[in-house]
Amino acid sequence: MTPRGACPSLAAPMPTGDGLLARIPAGPMPPARWITLAEAAARHGNGLIEITARGNLQIRGLHPTTVIPFTEAIGTGWPTDPLVTHSPLAGLDPTEQADPRPLAAAIRAATPALPPKFAIAVDGGGALHLDALAADLRLTATATGWTLQHGDTLLPPLPEAEALAALLAALADPTRRSRLPLAPRPPAEPLGLHPLRHGLALGIAGAFEAPRLAAYAEAAATAGATALTGAPGRALLAIGPLTPGPLLETAHRLGLITQPDDPRRRIAACAGRPACASAAIATRPLAEALAPHVPPGLALHLSGCPKGCAHPGRAALTLVGLDGRIGLVPGGTARDRPTRMLDAEALPDLIALMQDAAP
Numbered sequence: 153m154t155p156r157g158a159c160p161s162l163a164a165p166m167p168t169g170d171g172l173l174a175r176i177p178a179g180p181m182p183p184a185r186w187i188t189l190a191e192a193a194a195r196h197g198n199g200l201i202e203i204t205a206r207g208n209l210q211i212r213g214l215h216p217t218t219v220i221p222f223t224e225a226i227g228t229g230w231p232t233d234p235l236v237t238h239s240p241l242a243g244l245d246p247t248e249q250a251d252p253r254p255l256a257a258a259i260r261a262a263t264p265a266l267p268p269k270f271a272i273a274v275d276g277g278g279a280l281h282l283d284a285l286a287a288d289l290r291l292t293a294t295a296t297g298w299t300l301q302h303g304d305t306l307l308p309p310l311p312e313a314e315a316l317a318a319l320l321a322a323l324a325d326p327t328r329r330s331r332l333p334l335a336p337r338p339p340a341e342p343l344g345l346h347p348l349r350h351g352l353a354l355g356i357a358g359a360f361e362a363p364r365l366a367a368y369a370e371a372a373a374t375a376g377a378t379a380l381t382g383a384p385g386r387a388l389l390a391i392g393p394l395t396p397g398p399l400l401e402t403a404h405r406l407g408l409i410t411q412p413d414d415p416r417r418r419i420a421a422c423a424g425r426p427a428c429a430s431a432a433i434a435t436r437p438l439a440e441a442l443a444p445h446v447p448p449g450l451a452l453h454l455s456g457c458p459k460g461c462a463h464p465g466r467a468a469l470t471l472v473g474l475d476g477r478i479g480l481v482p483g484g485t486a487r488d489r490p491t492r493m494l495d496a497e498a499l500p501d502l503i504a505l506m507q508d509a510a511p
């Protein structure tokens with residue numbers, strides 16, 4: 153099981169309300185491997201697969217007796233390092249300042265044991281930069297070298313070897329953490345088409361239940377994708393010499409999200425009933441019903457119970473399942489005391505409340 157404060161991995165899954173959760177770090181794998189993973193998640197878990205805000209994969213609903221069969225079923229080669237992150241289009245994006253993969257590999261080789269949850273971003277720049285990702289140490293490629301952000305200090309650009317040495321020196325003081333960049337760029341948008349040096353990447357998002365993920369991965373292979381990878385922003389990128397039209401049609405048919413302004417992106421919903429034994433309400437159907445009515449700018453969190461798995465932090469409006477009813481928490485978390493309780497069927501009331509909560 154996962155030690156306190158550590159990230160849940162395949163080797164150390166974390167107990168949650170719907171069984172054990174295992175996390176697989178973001179990284180490209182061929183579509184056929186994703187089909188195998190989806191089938192294994194359905195057979196050995198509850199079939200719910202999520203892509204996190206950092207682009208990592210989460211397999212839900214595993215059981216102590218199914219973790220090893222699941223791990224054997226998906227095979228080797230999946231990424232294992234959740235702590236050193238680079239762009240999902242590293243080495244492929246013609247607009248990146250530098251390929252971050254060699255530096256990331258050098259950091260991994262030089263830092264066998266980082267503190268739990270200590271994150272290092274190695275950001276080559278480009279369309280999908282990492283400014284939205286919290287990181288304790290941040291290397292960012294510029295036209296003249298790599299900058300290192302350590303706490304509230306930003307070192308001037310350094311050649312790659314010196315940047316590595318500076319980062320290793322900064323690791324000697326792991327308590328001095330930063331989280332977000334001191335000079336953020338305009339937000340990166342993973343959804344849509346991204347031209348690559350050779351080929352294209354297509355970003356989509358959505359609820360990746362096992363059959364839907366397997367069907368999309370199969371369509372991606374048919375459309376020419378050589379790899380799929382999770383990407384920051386809860387997105388899935390298909391990469392390769394793509395013919396994007398048929399793949400977009402498949403994504404629409406499967407109910408996946410292809411447009412950045414799709415209102416479903418404003419909702420964070422956990423597994424809910426019936427997938428999770430702790431859930432008091434069915435969050436996913438409620439999310440589908442409420443999505444067309446979520447006003448722009450309103451972040452809505454639907455939680456089947458007060459554990460708040462889908463969004464542990466505050467949201468503009470949280471709806472939390474309690475004893476078969478829905479509690480309303482404006483500006484708080486699923487653990488906070490609701491200001492009001494509604495019947496689970498009270499859809500018109502919920503829609504009216506969201507309109508009132510619009511920023």
Ligand code: SF4
Nearest residue numbers: 169422428456457461
């Ligand atoms: S928040 Fe949702 S997924 Fe997490 S334990 Fe509660 S009902 Fe289950």
